[in-house]
Amino acid sequence: MDCARVEEELIGFELxxxxxxxxxxxxxxxxxxxxxxxxxxxxxxxIDAGEDAKAPSEMVRARVRAAAMKQLGVTAPKKxxxxxxxxxxxxxxxxxxxPILYQALGGGRAHHGGTSAGIETPMPDVLPxxxxxxxxxxxxxxxxxAFL
Numbered sequence: 595m596d597c598a599r600v601e602e603e604l605i606g607f608e609l610x611x612x613x614x615x616x617x618x619x620x621x622x623x624x625x626x627x628x629x630x631x632x633x634x635x636x637x638x639x640x641i642d643a644g645e646d647a648k649a650p651s652e653m654v655r656a657r658v659r660a661a662a663m664k665q666l667g668v669t670a671p672k673k674x675x676x677x678x679x680x681x682x683x684x685x686x687x688x689x690x691x692x693p694i695l696y697q698a699l700g701g702g703r704a705h706h707g708g709t710s711a712g713i714e715t716p717m718p719d720v721l722p723x724x725x726x727x728x729x730x731x732x733x734x735x736x737x738x739x740a741f742l
Contacts, residue, residue: 595619595622595623597623597630600623600633601630604633604637607620607634
C-alpha cells in the first residue's frame, strides 16, 4: 500500500472502521513509514482535540449535510407542508360546535334544587338579595373571615 492510499484510510483506521485486510495493510505500512506515522499522529491529536471542542451549530451541520448529500448525489426528502387553512377550519368547527354540545349535554341549564333526569342536585347556600342591594359575600360568611 502506498502513502497516498494510507493517507485516505487514516481516519477509518483511527475510528476502527476498516475491514480486516485494509486495516492490516495500513498497519504494515505504518510500521515502516515515518511520514505516514507522523500524519497519523497529527490526525489523532486533531480528533482528540476536537472531542473537547464545542459542538458545531445547527447551521453548520445543515451546510455540511447539504454538501455531503450533494457530493453523494442524494436528494433531501421534501418536507410536507401543512395547510394553514386546515388549522383554521378545525378551530372554527370547534368554536361552533362547543356551545352546541354544551347546551345539548345540559351544561346551560341552571339547577337549584330539585331533580334533573332523576338526579338530585343540592341547593347552594344563597342569601336573599334585593335587586337594588349589593352584598359583600367575602364578609358575609364565616368561612371567608377565617383568615383574619
